[in-house]
Amino acid sequence: NAGVMQNPRHLVRRRGQEARLRCSPMKGHSHVYWYRQLPEEGLKFMVYLQKENIIDESGMPKERFSAEFPKEGPSILRIQQVVRGDSAAYFCASSPLGQGTGEQYFGPGTRLTVT
């Protein structure tokens, strides 16, 4: 059973470009969470999605950031017009369907560098 997959693992973007980060949850998991980890800091919640629904986006910056989890395919975190402050590691976690459990399993992360 493959774990949570994220790609790309490393992404370099120039200021003003768009960044697209992909996350495929574990098989059988339909809950996806995105977290951001700034250098030397802990992880901060961004958004919680289920298939075709955004459940909680209270941690998302108001502008430039969006997320989706379509019926088919991976969850995508999109950052438009990136700035240097967006440089961070972005982690996706997935949780099993219907359990209502806090157990979340993390992917290896995408390390975004904005130059």
Place this chain on the structure above:
Amino acid sequence: QQQVKQSPQSLIVQKGGISIINCAYENTAFDYFPWYQQFPGKGPALLIAIRPDVSEKKEGRFTISFNKSAKQFSLHIMDSQPGDSATYFCAAAHETSGSRLTFGEGTQLTVNP
């Protein structure tokens, strides 16, 4: 009220010793408390978790102690090994409201051989 405070920021332990990391929370609605282990360049890995109906949970060399009245919980690593050297994060969640995890700031553990 959503904060989880973790200490110490860094910890150095000799091989075979006990590593102790502490966390405190404010939100009494939290009802799930996991610990994650993260190696450099990797994602956090779920280590052990506890819910408030028990005061202690043990899995191998790892033990969580939970004090509901003090709103504190801690991770004990017995017989610490150099391979345990990593960053440890405590977290808390309110499962019935979506389970978003609120993380502590992390503790960088170094176990010397």
